[in-house]
Amino acid sequence: SQQGEEDPQALSIQEGENATMNCSYKTSINNLQWYRQNSGRGLVHLILIRSNEREKHSGRLRVTLDTSKKSSSLLITASRAADTASYFCATDNFGNEKLTFGTGTRLTIIP
Amino acid sequence: DGGITQSPKYLFRKEGQNVTLSCEQNLNHDAMYWYRQDPGQGLRLIYYSQIVNDFQKGDIAEGYSVSREKKESFPLTVTSAQKNPTAFYLCASSIRGIGGTGELFFGEGSRLTVL
Numbered sequence: 001s002q003q004g005e006e007d008p009q010a011l012s013i014q015e016g017e018n019a020t021m022n023c024s025y026k027t028s029i030n031n032l033q034w035y036r037q038n039s040g041r042g043l044v045h046l047i048l049i050r051s052n053e054r055e056k057h058s059g060r061l062r063v064t065l066d067t068s069k070k071s072s073s074l075l076i077t078a079s080r081a082a083d084t085a086s087y088f089c090a091t092d093n094f095g096n097e098k099l100t101f102g103t104g105t106r107l108t109i110i111p
Numbered sequence: 112d113g114g115i116t117q118s119p120k121y122l123f124r125k126e127g128q129n130v131t132l133s134c135e136q137n138l139n140h141d142a143m144y145w146y147r148q149d150p151g152q153g154l155r156l157i158y159y160s161q162i163v164n165d166f167q168k169g170d171i172a173e174g175y176s177v178s179r180e181k182k183e184s185f186p187l188t189v190t191s192a193q194k195n196p197t198a199f200y201l202c203a204s205s206i207r208g209i210g211g212t213g214e215l216f217f218g219e220g221s222r223l224t225v226l
Contacts, residue, residue, distance in 0.1 A: 035215075095143070
């Protein structure tokens, strides 16, 4: 079953603008992770945020987590053409030893 | 270089045939996973293994089988019982940690097409 639901499903922005993607989930988590997937390739891990953390940064990426709302957001600042990809959130739920992925947001950066 | 190797990258199969997808890792990870991805969709878990000689069904295990005889290897067999096997298959591994699943490292995927 899909735990995470990303919003929007697709997003197109101009190069240099910021991109924000959201993820909602249903049950309590140990951590939430974001991954990127270029077309036809494997997924690449971007960032992991634990349930007791509220915000985390990595380069141009900023992730927030609101456990009371069961939601997370991924912000990519100063977007580049190379950021064009699909982005997935994945949740590690209490009692499970596996990640459950959402349906993804397809991001297109227009040069 | 450390990583995960999946083979073959592309595979064509006739209906009624079993096929085996290979997944090998040299990251010394205990946990390995198989996911299925359909066009425009997220990943769905087929099987996972936390330790050698042990594995568990994921959300869509029907029509698939796995083995974990070595730490480095986690092959997936798509059997003729799988009704709609055409998909992109992704293998991943992770360190088995306390307090949750850590970062997953993915292979480049195997695209299976049933003719």
